[in-house]
Amino acid sequence: xxxxxxxxxxxxxxxxxLEREGVKTVFGYPGGAILPAYDALQHSSIRHILVRHEQGxxxxxxxxxxxxxxxxxxxxxxxxxxxxMVTGIATAMLDSxxxxxxxxxxxSKLLGSDAFQETDITGVTLPITKHNYLVTRPEDxxxxxxxxxxxxxxxxxxxxxxxxTKDAQQGSCEFDFERAAPKMRGYRPDLSPANDAYxxxxxxxxxxxxxxxxxxxxxxxxxxxxxxxxxxxxxxxPVAMTLLGLGHMPASHVLNMGxxxxxxxxxxxxxxxxxxxxxxxxxxxxxxxxGNLKSYAPNAKKIHVEIDPAEINKNxxxxxxxxxxxxxxxxxxxxRVQPASRTExxxxxxxxxxxxxxxxxxxxxxxxxxxxxxxINDLWHETRGRDAIVVTDVxxxxxxxxxxxxxxxxxxLITSGGLGTMGFALPAAVGAKVARPDAEVWVVAGDGGFQxxxxxxxxxxxxxxxxxxxxxxxxxxxxxRQWQEFFYERNYEATPLLNPNFAMLAQAYGIKSQAVKHRxxxxxxxxxxxxxxxxxxxxxxxxQEDTVxxxxxxxxxxxxxIRRPSPIVETAEDE
Amino acid sequence: xxxxxxVYVENKPGVLSRxxxxxxxxxxxxxxxxxxxxxxxDVSRMTIxxxxxxxxxxxxxxxxxxxxxxxxxxxxxxxxxxxxxxSLIKVGATQETRSQVLDLAHVFKARxxxxxxxxxxxxxxxxxxxxxxxxELLNPYGLLxxxxxxxxxxxxxxxxxxVASKAELTPASAEQSDSVSHSV
Numbered sequence: 001x002x003x004x005x006x007x008x009x010x011x012x013x014x015x016x017x018l019e020r021e022g023v024k025t026v027f028g029y030p031g032g033a034i035l036p037a038y039d040a041l042q043h044s045s046i047r048h049i050l051v052r053h054e055q056g057x058x059x060x061x062x063x064x065x066x067x068x069x070x071x072x073x074x075x076x077x078x079x080x081x082x083x084x085m086v087t088g089i090a091t092a093m094l095d096s097x098x099x100x101x102x103x104x105x106x107x108s109k110l111l112g113s114d115a116f117q118e119t120d121i122t123g124v125t126l127p128i129t130k131h132n133y134l135v136t137r138p139e140d141x142x143x144x145x146x147x148x149x150x151x152x153x154x155x156x157x158x159x160x161x162x163x164x165t166k167d168a169q170q171g172s173c174e175f176d177f178e179r180a181a182p183k184m185r186g187y188r189p190d191l192s193p194a195n196d197a198y199x200x201x202x203x204x205x206x207x208x209x210x211x212x213x214x215x216x217x218x219x220x221x222x223x224x225x226x227x228x229x230x231x232x233x234x235x236x237x238p239v240a241m242t243l244l245g246l247g248h249m250p251a252s253h254v255l256n257m258g259x260x261x262x263x264x265x266x267x268x269x270x271x272x273x274x275x276x277x278x279x280x281x282x283x284x285x286x287x288x289x290x291g292n293l294k295s296y297a298p299n300a301k302k303i304h305v306e307i308d309p310a311e312i313n314k315n316x317x318x319x320x321x322x323x324x325x326x327x328x329x330x331x332x333x334x335x336r337v338q339p340a341s342r343t344e345x346x347x348x349x350x351x352x353x354x355x356x357x358x359x360x361x362x363x364x365x366x367x368x369x370x371x372x373x374x375x376i377n378d379l380w381h382e383t384r385g386r387d388a389i390v391v392t393d394v395x396x397x398x399x400x401x402x403x404x405x406x407x408x409x410x411x412x413l414i415t416s417g418g419l420g421t422m423g424f425a426l427p428a429a430v431g432a433k434v435a436r437p438d439a440e441v442w443v444v445a446g447d448g449g450f451q452x453x454x455x456x457x458x459x460x461x462x463x464x465x466x467x468x469x470x471x472x473x474x475x476x477x478x479x480x481r482q483w484q485e486f487f488y489e490r491n492y493e494a495t496p497l498l499n500p501n502f503a504m505l506a507q508a509y510g511i512k513s514q515a516v517k518h519r520x521x522x523x524x525x526x527x528x529x530x531x532x533x534x535x536x537x538x539x540x541x542x543x544q545e546d547t548v549x550x551x552x553x554x555x556x557x558x559x560x561x562i563r564r565p566s567p568i569v570e571t572a573e574d575e
Numbered sequence: 576x577x578x579x580x581x582v583y584v585e586n587k588p589g590v591l592s593r594x595x596x597x598x599x600x601x602x603x604x605x606x607x608x609x610x611x612x613x614x615x616x617d618v619s620r621m622t623i624x625x626x627x628x629x630x631x632x633x634x635x636x637x638x639x640x641x642x643x644x645x646x647x648x649x650x651x652x653x654x655x656x657x658x659x660x661x662s663l664i665k666v667g668a669t670q671e672t673r674s675q676v677l678d679l680a681h682v683f684k685a686r687x688x689x690x691x692x693x694x695x696x697x698x699x700x701x702x703x704x705x706x707x708x709x710x711e712l713l714n715p716y717g718l719l720x721x722x723x724x725x726x727x728x729x730x731x732x733x734x735x736x737x738v739a740s741k742a743e744l745t746p747a748s749a750e751q752s753d754s755v756s757h758s759v
Binding site: 123126127130184187317 | 584585588592596600630633634637638640641642643646
């Protein structure tokens with residue numbers, strides 16, 4: 001490109017800069033303070049997707065980022081437009097998802113005057129962004145955009161917000177893309193472990209008899225999927241996945257035990273509790289995966305491989321920390337790790353697994369009831385082997401999806417883990433589909449969460465985004481109901497939902513739809529949805545008071561699980 | 576125990592609130608915080624004193640480093656360093672007690688700034704303990720008004736941490752690596 005200079009308005013510089021940085025699509029909603037930028041969009045090749053609520057724009061940007069690893073971009077106006085982004089920004093922050101939010105702001109002379117639609121959005125989002133900028137001059141737009149994209153993506157990724165005053169968009173200045181390259185004085189995203197840490201880690205791994213790898217979201221962030229698998233194979237270490245780790249190692253892999261934690265597989269949690277070494281790779285020991293910290297993996301030495309030094313010893317005290325990029329660290333260790341077989345330990349894990357499998361609701365004969373597990377299982381059967389992306393919301397269906405959909409590919413599950421944001425699925429799926437138009441995208445959402453952002457059905461129709469929507473409809477805020485069942489004496493306060501007719505609602509938006517009440521109708525409905533060219537909604541009306549098992553109650557030890565009651569399967573022995 | 580951090584930050588609007596917000600958000604307690612200019616126009620310097628165990632202190636440093644405008648964090652706890660707290664103290668002093676108060680001020684090398692019929696105002700600079708002891712001794716005369724700046728700190732000796740100046744910067748895409756040892 002050289003460093004040719006042009007005089008452009010701030011608004012045009014914004015798009016020009018994004019375009020040159022490789023941004024192809026933005027998700028947004030116009031308004032007064034961002035209008036100059038929208039006016040300048042006519043000069044840009046960037047695709048704008050018009051959302052129905054700014055929260056949707058942020059989740060779409062997030063879904064876009066998670067589907068590709070690139071930065072997703074959301075645009076909104078000042079005041080309410082900006083504050084509507086807060087939930088999406090916090091969601092991206094807790095799941096380390098790189099998104100860039102661009103907000104319009106009142107003119108710089110009006111800042112601080114409580115002008116119409118003025119909100120101090122850099123102040124509001126300070127604790128939920130990785131960094132944010134208030135830009136009041138056109139000259140500062142290009143450096144802010146380039147730096148923001150770099151910050152969002154590098155190190156531990158996260159959301160960045162740029163608030164641009166209206167006069168900065170309207171004013172003109174010389175634009176020089178090259179000179180706007182980020183020059184950062186303090187920010188140091190590329191840490192690496194000291195050399196002796198590798199030797200210590202390798203010695204600890206060699207000495208371990210019962211090691212477990214805890215595999216998290218950091219694997220995808222670092223692009224270390226192959227390295228993790230190779231490392232697990234070479235050292236023969238079984239792998240437990242966090243919710244956001246699912247898919248980063250194939251579910252069918254012999255060493256992949258499955259999900260750990262509150263609704264993890266019983267044998268996985270037991271294996272962790274029995275382990276003598278935990279090798280945590282790109283995960284942060286969230287309270288949902290550890291259970292009670294006092295009794296967590298009491299016999300295990302712990303090695304934490306993590307890019308963010310602030311995560312070390314935050315929740316779980318570790319014996320050794322390797323701070324840096326996971327892939328680089330594994331590449332360093334791979335040639336030096338001792339091959340092992342650990343037959344006794346593998347045997348023991350099979351033993352632990354043995355009794356759990358028979359409790360599976362999948363083994364139930366068709367008794368006329370439709371269970372969410374059946375829906376998920378059939379959906380998995382129908383879409384397996386394809387490059388399908390499942391985007392889940394938050395609640396029971398999210399856990400059932402994690403348990404019954406066997407993810408084989410990285411980035412094939414997109415879900416709000418850390419913040420647990422209901423309403424995430426539909427908009428995030430839009431982002432995922434736009435990012436990867438070749439992929440088959442399924443929304444799996446509960447009837448509660450779906451209604452939080454269902455206005456985005458209009459977006460998928462207007463923007464012609466082919467996603468399939470599976471509502472797991474049990475007429476309850478199911479996970480809350482489950483907590484009420486276990487911990488509040490079945491006092492179902494404020495959890496039963498009187499729902500609209502979802503199929504009719506979808507039709508009103510111009511979306512093909514059907515309701516499914518019987519197990520036999522699940523597969524035909526899924527097939528019909530896949531065959532249809534446009535978006536499809538299926539309202540799966542499932543058993544109302546079904547429960548996610550196993551469950552580690554909040555604050556309980558990880559091995560202290562509430563199990564599926566034994567009468568369901570005669571052969572199961574309850575503990 | 577009390578930890579003292581010297582934090583070098585870019586002199587930009589809003590940086591102080593980023594640092595303070597971090598302490599609030601992570602529930603770290605600030606005992607005192609001072610901020611001021613340095614020998615470089617574009618660098619501000621904070622001295623933060625906070626209650627923390629060694630592991631917390633390490634995480635505080637790591638968290639402060641996550642703020643993009645932070646250039647350098649130096650935990651000088653237990654290091655040879657100069658720690659100074661400046662205070663203005665207005666103490667009750669009548670004709671009978673005035674000379675006693677002045678004597679104390681003299682012993683502590685406090686500067687007398689103002690003498691009125693019922694009060695004396697002095698300035699004292701020193702380590703926190705010295706100021707504490709001085710206040711304790713003045714207490715019987717009646718402390719009318721006290722203001723303390725909080726600690727400012729500097730390592731002893733010629734060696735100072737270096738903070739990159741703007742001119743030396745290369746574009747951020749060039750990979751810089753820092754080695755961190757985290758054997759715990």
